Amino acid sequence: MKIKTIFATAIVAMLALSSCSNDEETSQGVDETQSFFIQIGKPGIKNRAEGANMDATQVSFTDGYLIFTSNDKIGRVIKIVETASAADEITVSDLETGTVIGKIPANTKNVYLYGNTGALDIASVAVENGSLSNVEALMWELTDIQNTENNVAKVPVYGKGDVAPGTTNPERLESKFNVGPIGSRLQIGEISCTDANVEKLELAGIYINSFYHSMNAANSFDDTNLVDYSIDKAKYSAATGYASYLTMKDELSPVVDIKPGAAKPTGTGNFWAYNFFPSTMPHIVLHFASLKVTDKAEVTNMYATVAKYSTAATGGTAVATAEAGYVYTLNIDISDYENQISDLPESSSSVMGYVDIDIINWQSKTIYPEW
Numbered sequence: 001m002k003i004k005t006i007f008a009t010a011i012v013a014m015l016a017l018s019s020c021s022n023d024e025e026t027s028q029g030v031d032e033t034q035s036f037f038i039q040i041g042k043p044g045i046k047n048r049a050e051g052a053n054m055d056a057t058q059v060s061f062t063d064g065y066l067i068f069t070s071n072d073k074i075g076r077v078i079k080i081v082e083t084a085s086a087a088d089e090i091t092v093s094d095l096e097t098g099t100v101i102g103k104i105p106a107n108t109k110n111v112y113l114y115g116n117t118g119a120l121d122i123a124s125v126a127v128e129n130g131s132l133s134n135v136e137a138l139m140w141e142l143t144d145i146q147n148t149e150n151n152v153a154k155v156p157v158y159g160k161g162d163v164a165p166g167t168t169n170p171e172r173l174e175s176k177f178n179v180g181p182i183g184s185r186l187q188i189g190e191i192s193c194t195d196a197n198v199e200k201l202e203l204a205g206i207y208i209n210s211f212y213h214s215m216n217a218a219n220s221f222d223d224t225n226l227v228d229y230s231i232d233k234a235k236y237s238a239a240t241g242y243a244s245y246l247t248m249k250d251e252l253s254p255v256v257d258i259k260p261g262a263a264k265p266t267g268t269g270n271f272w273a274y275n276f277f278p279s280t281m282p283h284i285v286l287h288f289a290s291l292k293v294t295d296k297a298e299v300t301n302m303y304a305t306v307a308k309y310s311t312a313a314t315g316g317t318a319v320a321t322a323e324a325g326y327v328y329t330l331n332i333d334i335s336d337y338e339n340q341i342s343d344l345p346e347s348s349s350s351v352m353g354y355v356d357i358d359i360i361n362w363q364s365k366t367i368y369p370e371w
Contacts, residue, residue: 063079066101066111070109073130074130140215162175183324184276184323186274188273188329188331191332195337198294199259200259204289206285238289271329283305288301302343330369
């Protein structure tokens, strides 16, 4: 099926030191403060869509925080709001047109932007003279980037910039940095079977395995947050398995025989879609309720596992690590059941691959399962 490619505009923030006005502090040393001019590109990031649909929709960037730091010390916190009413608040519109922020410590080394923070309680720890490490210890949860409808129109965004003398004007400080989604996305357009030996292959469920269910605000992981059920068959059954996977699964009820034709998500142009935190590429475990091969008895509860990916069906580049803001799109075909289907999930005999990667910013990549 044809995959729509989505193009997105990266948000670019510029932070420049302007001249001090007469009423600004002029004391020397670390207590000196200056005015900064900041401008951010119009929020044009487009996500993978509402629900599972690939139609382009804009991320709604409406709130967040700018945090100015010197090493671990927080020097100033500016809140991003829809309608500014306080001295330490600016709006997204201000960032688009450019605005002056005063009283920024002159020893500022970095600026951080956290947008669409949702349940992440940045306000409680992002305080002047506080510690950046307290902010970075906050945890994003999978539900922050994916709900049951896979609706990520308001996806969290993040960016960091170094503050340094300007390249064209050393008399001012500048910082340029990209701001983009904190998550990645894996989506499946269809699952088919073209193996001539297979008479019936009933697809019962799709599981995403080997992923992190949380990530701290410094974009790092702890192995205790890793969801990895290995070859535990009980974790991949319709009876007990789905509850273990948060939103990272799809149950087909009734099951679908994919031998006559490919199984596809409900609705034209839709995908089975899973947003996840960027790390190593997750695995896809397909649960088949039954498999009937010519001249053999029918068997039940069989599995195929996608654990390796490539940029092309043949001769492509391996895709081992997911990048934030990328959408990885693939269609899966069972073309050699003996090498692709096993009685165990996550078994070495069932590793497959060809993944089709289109790049966008939310960047869409079509990837291919490797057999």
